[in-house]
Amino acid sequence: MSAPVDPLRLWRRPPAPWSLFWVAIAILLTTFLISSVTLFALTQARVDSGLPRRVPLPDQAAAIILAFETGDVGQRDLMRRALNSSDLGVRLLETWPSERRRGELGHRWMAQTIRGYLPADKAGLMDEAAIWFPEIQRPGWIVKAVQVIVPLSDGAILELDFRDRGIVFYYAIWTMGAWGLFALVLTGGAIIVVRRILAPLRRVAAAADQIGRDVDSPPMPEAGPAELRRVARAFNAMQQRVRDLIGQRTRMLAGIAHDLRTVLTRQRLRLEALPEPAQRAKAIADFDFMMRVIDTHLDFAKAEQALEPPTRFDLANLVIDLVEDAAAAGKNALYVGPDQAVILGRPDALRRAIANLIDNALTYGGEAEVSLRLDGTEAVVQIGDRGPGVRPADRDTIFLPYRRMSDAQALDAPHFGLGLATTRAILRRHGGDVTIADRPGGGALFIARWPG
């Protein structure tokens, strides 16, 4: 079973596209985006009421500057009085205040916005202006006051002192920042929550995968949300049924074989008494063939059950023996690899698995070049032949029982269509598998690998 999910470590592998994970994240984010855009638009509409798409404070500042610049000079004092209120002070200065520099912009964006609201021929007024925040100088925070000083073209200096108004202008930026932060927190939270929800589902998928390969793998824990507990229970019941079925099948075959063996023993001893040597040899060959049918089917049935205890053994020695046997029988077999390679496994089963692959290569591919290497924690045995190769479409089905590369192969094939199926069952019982590739230079390459 996989370890409990650590919510802080996000993932070993990113989830696949179109997995439930990304779908859930996408739905969450889309919902959030729509709601925040709507909310932002509503806020803006309220702030902008009457003057759509104009930012109120810079717009008002630009209007006042333009009125003083272009209006009647005699009316300036009247305008000043008309505009003065508790949150806007308007003053006309004779000289530039010594504490401010011309062109000192505490906030560049505000200056540019005011300039943008002025007619093109008056935009130059802002070149000499100063804008600053008397109370808090750091933009982005809540600002209580904004001062704007603009020299008019006739030499008068206009000072605008907005109080308790900056907050309105900065509200938008502050809101956007807050929403952004909120979005980040929400996204992070969503990833963690969705992962937590999906973790049991992933465990179910992994366990189902494992059971498909090895029916004796441990049952999945019946824990987590109610729905998944049900799935786990159903899976465990199914695994038990499959295991019982395989056990029954093996016992049935073993029972048939046992009963046949007693009769066949008598038959075998009677054959020995046949007087004519040629007839006797033929009868014994037929007899051995029958025994091979029984043993091959039993081998296949037992390949899915682990009866043989694992032990440390020399795999290289075992493979070299098989290659030597084939070579001694006049076949074109070759071994490439170390003289020794000690691993932990079931030697009889693995010997059968590799023997079947070598037989297969010699039968259908004319030769067998067998290589062995220990790759970290993995044992890798490759068997290359020079036959026609295996089409990609056949690379899985060829391992099904009773399949042969060609129907022309009669019953004298050594494993009756069970050799490769047996090999795959044995390797999967060892936690590994066997795959097929194209061999460089032509032919098939069977690759058996399993954790050693």
Add this chain to the structure above:
Amino acid sequence: MYPSLSTAAPPLVLIVDDDPEIRAMVRAILTQHGFASVEAEGVGAAHAALRAQAFDLVLLDLGLGDGDGLDLCRRLRGEGAQPVLILSARADPIDRILGIEVGADDYLTKPFHPRELIARIRAILRRTHAQGVANQSRSASALGFAGWRLDLVRRELRRADGALVHLGDAEFEMLALLVERAQRVVSRDELFEALHGRLPDPEDRSIDLRISRLRRKIEIDPKQPAMIKTIRAEGFLFTEAVVPA
């Protein structure tokens, strides 16, 4: 007839099997190869026969009409007398291990080649005879040499680090014979006879092939063999000191 087994009287074998035809035919094969034998059809009859006389070996079927052969085997070995060769239709490796664990000396699956049966019987008799002469004890079920361990009942060879080295049936028989007769020359004919229960054709090269395979497995340098030496015109000599393990 067989110089390696020249004893005054022919070895006496008890055949325990509930199938009368199999008993009769096994008996015929034994007689043909120079053994004397007595038949018993079940556990009761086997006990009676064993009380009546001493046997050199018991050929034991497992599924008997009046009881389980494994129980009989356990009791026989408890009394510590004659070696047991189980002859059973139960073909699973686990059955073989069970049989060995209750004290059988060897396990042969039915149906069997008659030559194989004779070879296994001879191997057991040779072993018990050699050990009986050496120390009157049959305790050595495994032999050690130069860090290697040859388990005679499980029929397996392990290196000093415990790793199993696969031996074919014939290789095992040859190595067992050489190791049991360490420091003495074993002739080609003796090796062949131990394997096949008959004398070889002059052209047969299988002994040399198997010797070279054994050397590849246990010698440090198979090209300069130090353990299994070839003695010209005589046979092979196992040079290492062998101890019960």
